[in-house]
Amino acid sequence: MTASMIKPHSLKPHAHIGIVGASSPVDPADLENAKSGLESKGYTVTLGESTTKAYGYLAATDETRAADINRMFGDDNIDAIFCMRGGYGSMRILDRLDYDLARQHPKPLLGFSDVTALHIAYGKLSGLVTYHGPMPVGVFKSGGLAPIEQDSFDRALKRSEPMGIIPSAYPLSTIREGTAEGTLVGGNLSLIVGLLGTPYELDTAGRVLLLEDVGEKSYAVDRMLTQLRLAGKLDDCAGIVLGDFTDCGESMRGCNLPLPQIFADILLPCGKPILGGYSIGHCDINVVLPLGVRARLDASARTLTILENAVED
């Protein structure tokens, strides 16, 4: 994967950012607020058609969302594509996206949560490095990026030098000692699992696997990790970085296993280095990490290092 991965050009000061609705809809006022926020930083912003045509819990119909993303990739006036928010819906359009087009017109694609489906698909089928991090609507609703988020954003998207250690805003824990080096992949557990058995299934072999989720009951986290295990994805990977499992862990009719016990039951037997508590996901601080570049996980020293640059000049 890494040898042939395509790194987009860095985000320039006056770049033209295209905003798309790949997943769920947003309040129009929040969208305008995000647009103004980006413009106040010097960017030119184009809102895709998919940002304002809500269809149930989808930002627009599958046809519109897919066409918008394809159009943004194909348009050389657009320098980067930011997904406006997560929710649900990226999976529905995976077979409508033009992966050749994205390979021919590489540009940064930013998002997390439901956007994990796009990260996996463009990583696999376009060979594109993409960016796991906060999205405009959420960012500007909460008053902008925190300094540690801004720093990771700048290092991931603006500078063509090896990113180095990306600090976590929260204390990290060694869940299992050891070090691992490999391409960083992953994101939202529900979406990673949601692509198993499909042509977009994530390959974890020799890779550092990032996992986070939100609002899932304990047994559902257990089920998803069990599916990853049975699919061989845990045995395959080089190591695991656990992000935040925000609001996860609710019991089943009063019967529960705490998340650390679930991690111990399912993840520990795989014998890989595991780092816990990394500040990515639905937590207040969500640092930007590039997916598809070499990383080094040191679960003993509790560091995650991005060994490469994540953009070209």
Place this chain on the structure above:
Amino acid sequence: MTASMIKPHSLKPHAHIGIVGASSPVDPADLENAKSGLESKGYTVTLGESTTKAYGYLAATDETRAADINRMFGDDNIDAIFCMRGGYGSMRILDRLDYDLARQHPKPLLGFSDVTALHIAYGKLSGLVTYHGPMPVGVFKSGGLAPIEQDSFDRALKRSEPMGIIPSAYPLSTIREGTAEGTLVGGNLSLIVGLLGTPYELDTAGRVLLLEDVGEKSYAVDRMLTQLRLAGKLDDCAGIVLGDFTDCGESMRGCNLPLPQIFADILLPCGKPILGGYSIGHCDINVVLPLGVRARLDASARTLTILENAVED
């Protein structure tokens, strides 16, 4: 599949039933009530060790649950294995079950919901016909089987003649016209999807696919059906029977698509006959259906016919 599927012997009047906890725990009083209920019908009942050793939301540890099921299959004094209830947990033990042993000692395995994982695994790896239907704890808590459930139970498990049309307790709807004939497979959507990408993945090619679920939000039903679609399972199948989607359909922060719209969006384009509203799953009436035998779905005439006997004499 069908050619080599093994049908267990029929359930005799004084059969010895082994009860196992493959999934989540139950209240001991409810378990005793189920045992007494079966005994009052003339059966001998053995409660497996897995029925009383709760571990969080699991009926017992993985080791105990798996060993219990293996022991029940291997013990020729046990004529049938009934799972006490669903919940969650069957997936965790799939790689601890002895499929050769089950093939060598075939006997009826009964359950639904979380037990779908066992149906799929024993169907695939032991070539065993199994039985999708109500489980003892729930049945005796609610006062016994309804007449239509009892009739399907008797036809599935006690009589070695083709079962014929299995009526639904609820009105059926034609979601897409047409007829299909194939081996009946499936059960709980979450579990079917939970095995995609694993060695236990359900093969739907040329088969009639049964789907039901409980307590899932609209977008989660959408996500699971989308995963089935992307995995080719809908294109592969011969036809679809939708059971009850009990308490499914909750919105995402007020944004929603009604379930019929989700079915139309995702299932209709596959072009297969689809029958909706069949009384299987977490609804009040849950008829017994054998999995792994030939069935004929007539979505236009709104009938599901089991073309074979489901047990041998």
